[in-house]
Amino acid sequence: MKWWPIVGITKKLTKNETYDSKIAVEPLKLFKKSFHLYMIDVGNSNQLNFEFYALHTPRYNIHRFGIYFAASPRHADLLVVLGNPTPQMVKPLKETIRQMPEPFGILLINGCDETGVDLENLKLPNVVATMRGCPTASEILAVLLKISGRTD
Amino acid sequence: MKKLLGVYHTNSDSEESLMIQEDGKIHIEFGNSKLFKNSTLIHERDKVIRDPLGDDNDVTGEGVFDFRYGPVTAGVGKAGVYHLFTYGERILRVKIDPSYNRREVDKRMEGKSIEESLNLAQNICGNFCVSHSLAFSRAVEEALEIEVSNHVKILRAVALELERMYNHMYVISRLAAAAAQLVLTSHLQGLFEDLLVVNEKFSGSRFLRNFIDISGVKFIPTIDVLKDVSENVQKISTNFSKLFEQSLASRNYIDRLHSTAVLDAKSAQEIGLTGPSLRACNVLEDLRKGEEVYSSLRIVTDEEGDSLSRMEVRAHEIIESAKFIVESVQKLEIEDRNVNEFLPSNDGRGEGLGACESPSGSVVYHVDIEGGKVKKLYVSTPSLFGFAAITHSMCENNIFTDFPFAVESYGVNFADAAR
Numbered sequence: 001m002k003w004w005p006i007v008g009i010t011k012k013l014t015k016n017e018t019y020d021s022k023i024a025v026e027p028l029k030l031f032k033k034s035f036h037l038y039m040i041d042v043g044n045s046n047q048l049n050f051e052f053y054a055l056h057t058p059r060y061n062i063h064r065f066g067i068y069f070a071a072s073p074r075h076a077d078l079l080v081v082l083g084n085p086t087p088q089m090v091k092p093l094k095e096t097i098r099q100m101p102e103p104f105g106i107l108l109i110n111g112c113d114e115t116g117v118d119l120e121n122l123k124l125p126n127v128v129a130t131m132r133g134c135p136t137a138s139e140i141l142a143v144l145l146k147i148s149g150r151t152d
Numbered sequence: 153m154k155k156l157l158g159v160y161h162t163n164s165d166s167e168e169s170l171m172i173q174e175d176g177k178i179h180i181e182f183g184n185s186k187l188f189k190n191s192t193l194i195h196e197r198d199k200v201i202r203d204p205l206g207d208d209n210d211v212t213g214e215g216v217f218d219f220r221y222g223p224v225t226a227g228v229g230k231a232g233v234y235h236l237f238t239y240g241e242r243i244l245r246v247k248i249d250p251s252y253n254r255r256e257v258d259k260r261m262e263g264k265s266i267e268e269s270l271n272l273a274q275n276i277c278g279n280f281c282v283s284h285s286l287a288f289s290r291a292v293e294e295a296l297e298i299e300v301s302n303h304v305k306i307l308r309a310v311a312l313e314l315e316r317m318y319n320h321m322y323v324i325s326r327l328a329a330a331a332a333q334l335v336l337t338s339h340l341q342g343l344f345e346d347l348l349v350v351n352e353k354f355s356g357s358r359f360l361r362n363f364i365d366i367s368g369v370k371f372i373p374t375i376d377v378l379k380d381v382s383e384n385v386q387k388i389s390t391n392f393s394k395l396f397e398q399s400l401a402s403r404n405y406i407d408r409l410h411s412t413a414v415l416d417a418k419s420a421q422e423i424g425l426t427g428p429s430l431r432a433c434n435v436l437e438d439l440r441k442g443e444e445v446y447s448s449l450r451i452v453t454d455e456e457g458d459s460l461s462r463m464e465v466r467a468h469e470i471i472e473s474a475k476f477i478v479e480s481v482q483k484l485e486i487e488d489r490n491v492n493e494f495l496p497s498n499d500g501r502g503e504g505l506g507a508c509e510s511p512s513g514s515v516v517y518h519v520d521i522e523g524g525k526v527k528k529l530y531v532s533t534p535s536l537f538g539f540a541a542i543t544h545s546m547c548e549n550n551i552f553t554d555f556p557f558a559v560e561s562y563g564v565n566f567a568d569a570a571r
Contacts, residue, residue, distance in 0.1 A: 013342050040224055043231045043253050046567040047278025047359055053322065054348060054358075057341040071226035088252045089231050092224050112361070113275040115255035134278070136358055137345075 013058035021142035025129040027149040028105050031077060034066030035148050037107075038076035038100075042093050044083025044111040047134050052082070054137040067144055073099040078128075078147060080107045084116030097124065105147060109135065153421045156188035158532035159195065160518045171505075171516055171532055173426060176441040178507040178516055189422040193540050198570070200235075201248040201536070203543040204423050211237040211244045219552075223252050227556065232566035234559075241551045246543045250535075253566040258531050266292055266366060266500075269526045273517070276531065277568035278359055279322075282308075282315040283510030284517075284531075285364040290506025291517040297502070298367045302445075303484070307369050309445045310381075310480050311360050312508060313473040317385070318347035319511035320428075320466040320473075321392070323563040327463055328399065330556040331408045339395050343388050350384045353377055375485055382481040389474030396467045409460035413545040413558035416457055423544060424537040427513025428452075428469060429562050432461035439509040449476055459561035466563070500524045510534055512563040533571060538564030 028035065039052055055062055056069075070076040073096045085093050097106070105128035108119050112134040119130075128147055131139070158171035160180065168185050171178065185191040190204040202208060210218070219236040222228035235247040257276045261269040273288040274281035286308055293300060325340035348358040354373055355363040362370055373381070399405055415425070417433040430437055431453045440446040452468040454461035500521055507516040513534025520528040539562075546558050 039229060041230045041253075043255055044567070045255075045275050045278035045281075046230075046565050047281075047361075049230060049565075050279050050322065050359070053341075054345050057345040058338055059342065059345045073224070086231065086252060086255055088254070089223065092252075096224050112278065113255060113257070115257065115260070115275075134359075134361075 014061040014064075015059050017138065019138060019142035019145055021139060021146055023129055023131060023143055023146070025143060025146040026105075028077065028103075028128060028147055029149060030103060031066075031148060034068060035077040036068045036070040036075055037078040037080055037144070038070045038073045038096075039080040039082055040073075040093060040096050041082045042084070042089040043086035043116055045113045048082040048109055048111055051135070051137050051140060052080075055141060060137060060141055062141065062144075065141075065145060065148070065150060067141075067148065073097075074101060076100060076104070078105045078107060078144075080109065081119065081124075082109055083111040083113065084119055085122070086116050090117055090122070093122075107131070107143065107147065109140070153418075154188075155421050155424045155426065156185060156190055156194060157424055157426070157514060157516055157537075158518070158530055159185045159191075160530045171518065171530070173437075173439075173514055173516075176438055178439070178505060178514065180505060180518070188424075190424045190537070190540065193424070193536070197536055198251060198254060201250065201539045201543060201569075203245070203547065204540050205419055205544055206245070206547065210247075215239050216244065221555075230566050232570070234555075236552070236555065238552060241553070243546050243550050243552060243555065246546045248539045248543060250539065250566040250570040253570040255567075255571065258529055258571045261526050261529050263525060263527075265525055266521070269529070270364075270366060271362075273531075274361055276533070276571050277535075277565065278361075279319055279565070280315065280510045280512070280515065280568055282311045282360045282364060283508050283515045286312060286508045287506045287515040287517045287531075288519070289364050289366050290508065291504040291519040292366050292506070292521065293504065294506060295502035295504030295519055295521045296500045300367060304368045305443075305445050306480050306484055307372070308364060309443070310477050310484075311355065311363050311369075312510075313477050313480075314347070314351055314354060314381075314385075315360055316511045317388075317470050317473050318344060318351065319563060320470045321347055323466055323560060324463055324470075326560040327409065327459070327557060328405065330560060331405045333399070333402065333405050336395060336399050336402075336405070340392075343392055343395075346384070346388050350381055350388070353384070354381045378481045378484055382478050385474045385477045389471050392467075392470055406460060408557055409463055409561070410456075410458060411549075412459040412554045413542070413550060413561065414456070414458045414548070415541055415545040419544060420457070420541060423540045425513065425541045426537065427509065427511070427534050427563075428465045429462050429513065429538060429541060432465045433457040439507055439514055445480070446476070448479060459557045462561040462563075512538055512568070531571065533568045535564035535566070535568035538562040539569055
């Protein structure tokens, strides 16, 4: 059995970038060190799922900012809603929100597809920011950092 | 062997317009869809997907449990539900409900102008947006008898191969993650992100959105950009080859994939499966075979039909796609940069069939255009047949922990299946 090539030691995979966003955000003001997010796909075209998968990659290395993905809404501080909900996903979305422990925030990302129920009409509680269209992983990270109140 | 991919029009039981794939080509023929074993799957594609080759009944009895997996669970973070009928850890039957992601994008395309419909086509599935927009464009071009220049054909093929590369990288990284191969996963995720960056350089979009246009492309990269793309793709392919070779030496990884969710060639074709999952069953079937721009492409197959074969086919396809992109960029450097401009008109009419080999199989569009608008449309997506193949291949000698390896290896998603 060969050893895995230890590329990460010889080559820095995380890009030295600054993340900034002009999107209006209400910081959670709850957490100084870290926060956990749970994402729910409510019927997007799958592009947002891929962008969030890209956020897991070493290029962004989001753990250095104290951002973690939770496996359950009950363990999360922030719920990220991907897309506008299809009629069938409205109920699971509301149930997920009921499972969030107080206090919590919600980040809405509409997606490129203009289908589904308008998220604004659902009057979801504790919405801290809304992103229109299909943002890139960098743009999403910038908003997450703004929500967490981190400036580094 | 003929594979039924869709039923475009029904007059009576014996007079249906059938979308057929045979020997790497798509055509329409008249006949009776009930003669195909996947007829019910296609006619009821907006309902729950069941094994087209098994019986319709749910499994019941002492100790049998319907484990409902999704839409809001840690393992299935997407808008769809898997019903796993389990007895202990054994999976007895699988039903899949993609209707939670039904957005009726295809229905909304009807009555819209060609440009609006092209934009909607890429919303069917964001990670197959080149495939959907290309298949739709080809259908419109056939309907309106529009010629496409060789330069455009090559550029479109490069975009399609870039889409294949990042999708395959995603699938293989997901399989590595499912097997808790954390170092491998991290490296593959890094290459996945690198490919998205290459896409952005090539087209201005990380997912190659808005690149394909009717009769052409919306964005022509400069020679310098093409050279940069070619160099980066070559580098990614070389790095991936090393990782792939290393991964095959890890028994912990390979044992999870070997003999998992096995599918034989006959069943795969009866289900209507296409793409790398079919080629993993040793069927040399690929829509790219008949295209002149792909004359130098090696079509990859494998023999076992299990999750390992599907992963290996995808891995070799990443390397082949990279070679193809490098060769194509060399051709584009000397090719005339000739692009026909599409001029929308209100009197265009005709019927057309368009298809392309997406990363997970055949995407096929049939359009009926009248007065410059889409009057009627039928789209066949590969994920529908991929999910059906999951329901069939999971029911023999598979246990609960095999589930992620089965699902990820088919490279399917609810957005594509539900449209």
